[in-house]
Amino acid sequence: MTKLLFRTNRAIAIQVLSRYKSNAAPQTLTTVRIKDKDHITDEYTNVTPKILSYLGRNLHLQKGNPLSIVRQRIVEYFYRRFTHRGKPTFSVYDNLSPVVSTKQNFDDLLIPNDHPSRLKSDCYYINKDTLLRAHMTAHQTELLRSGLDNFLMIGDVYRRDEIDSTHFPVFHQVDAVRSQRKEELFCDKPDLEIFEPEFDSSNPNAFKNSIMDPMKQSCHTLEATKLMESQLKNHLIGLCKALFGENIKHRWVEAYFPFTHPSWELEIYYENKWLEVLGCGIVRNEILANIGPNNSIAYAFGLGLERLAMAMYKIPDIRLMWSTDSGFLNQFQIENINANITYKPVSVYPQCTNDISFWLPETLTVDTFTNNDFYDLVRDVGGDIIEQVKLKDKFIHPKTKKHSLCYSIVYRHLERTLTQAEVNKIHKQIENAVVKNYNVVIR
Numbered sequence: 001m002t003k004l005l006f007r008t009n010r011a012i013a014i015q016v017l018s019r020y021k022s023n024a025a026p027q028t029l030t031t032v033r034i035k036d037k038d039h040i041t042d043e044y045t046n047v048t049p050k051i052l053s054y055l056g057r058n059l060h061l062q063k064g065n066p067l068s069i070v071r072q073r074i075v076e077y078f079y080r081r082f083t084h085r086g087k088p089t090f091s092v093y094d095n096l097s098p099v100v101s102t103k104q105n106f107d108d109l110l111i112p113n114d115h116p117s118r119l120k121s122d123c124y125y126i127n128k129d130t131l132l133r134a135h136m137t138a139h140q141t142e143l144l145r146s147g148l149d150n151f152l153m154i155g156d157v158y159r160r161d162e163i164d165s166t167h168f169p170v171f172h173q174v175d176a177v178r179s180q181r182k183e184e185l186f187c188d189k190p191d192l193e194i195f196e197p198e199f200d201s202s203n204p205n206a207f208k209n210s211i212m213d214p215m216k217q218s219c220h221t222l223e224a225t226k227l228m229e230s231q232l233k234n235h236l237i238g239l240c241k242a243l244f245g246e247n248i249k250h251r252w253v254e255a256y257f258p259f260t261h262p263s264w265e266l267e268i269y270y271e272n273k274w275l276e277v278l279g280c281g282i283v284r285n286e287i288l289a290n291i292g293p294n295n296s297i298a299y300a301f302g303l304g305l306e307r308l309a310m311a312m313y314k315i316p317d318i319r320l321m322w323s324t325d326s327g328f329l330n331q332f333q334i335e336n337i338n339a340n341i342t343y344k345p346v347s348v349y350p351q352c353t354n355d356i357s358f359w360l361p362e363t364l365t366v367d368t369f370t371n372n373d374f375y376d377l378v379r380d381v382g383g384d385i386i387e388q389v390k391l392k393d394k395f396i397h398p399k400t401k402k403h404s405l406c407y408s409i410v411y412r413h414l415e416r417t418l419t420q421a422e423v424n425k426i427h428k429q430i431e432n433a434v435v436k437n438y439n440v441v442i443r
């Protein structure tokens with residue numbers, strides 16, 4: 001049976017050594033401890049101690065963090081705009097655990113088994129059944145199941161990605177669901193229906209709901225879909241105006257999400273380019289019907305707090321959100337959350353760029369080498385002074401047929417100047433870790 005040899009830190013240390021090798025044989029079972037709970041690790045485990053250290057920071061709840069100010073403004077918008085008999089219509093959940101099951105994050109949301117968002121290279125898995133949520137939508141079905149129909153879910157989400165000034169493996173989202181029954185949606189049009197007449201809501205299987213029609217789900221009437229669409233768009237443009245002012249330029253882009261249909265993305269025009277700020281759509285009826293008999297139609301959306309905060313306050317680097325430096329935080333210590341703030345860089349410290357190039361072992365090619373694994377390794381060793389990692393060159397030697405890769409690693413400390421000597425030391429440590437984990441030869 002299961003043999004638990006190592007726990008907590010020791011277990012993590014062991015994983016760190018073996019994790020990056022693709023196809024590494026699963027070792028003796030170990031566990032990883034997250035918030036007093038031990039999770040058994042397996043060949044899916046790819047959370048790193050560095051990533052786990054972000055759990056519980058809850059930047060979206062820290063007074064004086066820009067993400068928290070944007071959160072409050074969004075919540076206030078929904079409180080102000082939607083009330084029923086003097087009470088807010090939306091309930092707010094901003095303290096749900098980021099440790100979720102694959103069922104919550106994917107299955108319940110109809111995300112197919114072969115969908116790329118499930119890949120190990122894109123998510124932080126604790127083991128094959130458990131991961132750090134990749135989106136706040138992971139909580140949608142559990143909250144619907146508990147009987148809620150209008151709610152906001154706010155928290156930290158975890159995705160493996162490239163490294164640059166706008167990407168960080170942890171970011172924050174606000175997700176929402178708004179549901180309505182016929183009496184609410186069509187309160188002044190009692191002869192209109194949410195569902196097509198042949199759809200029997202008491203038996204969802206009697207009518208296989210389809211999303212073939214780009215305009216609507218087959219179970220819904222066009223009138224209900226269109227009315228929900230116009231409410232959804234109106235509410236979200238209203239939100240953008242509340243955050244950016246009346247003159248904000250926006251556009252809607254058709255989108256696809258497995259859990260909504262039809263779906264859209266909203267982009268705003270900011271500093272001469274279109275910036276995608278949220279995804280949304282009409283919730284797939286199967287999701288609601290899987291929970292229990294359903295007679296309502298719902299819309300859902302998910303937006304990224306970092307994107308909004310960076311644009312609203314002109315914050316140039318996503319890592320600043322994590323800064324504990326008073327020069328940064330003091331600029332956001334405000335009484336009025338609607339105050340206009342423009343971030344003033346305390347000072348900009350210079351960056352240092354060092355390249356790393358290596359020959360791959362015969363088992364790997366320039367195309368099978370997983371970039372995201374490499375980025376995590378670099379960040380694990382280098383920490384938050386890693387500003388960017390860029391693939392610079394792929395090379396196959398014409399004679400020896402050996403494969404080689406070259407990456408540029410950009411180092412910058414947000415609060416002081418780094419010396420070349422200390423960067424070289426860390427760069428050397430990264431080289432050593434890369435040699436150890438991938439069996440490469442540094443060029």
Ligand code: PHE
Binds near residue numbers: 136279300303
């Ligand atoms: N979960 C989606 C994402 O993270 C956003 C979304 C939420 C889209 C709800 C539609 C509905 O990209």
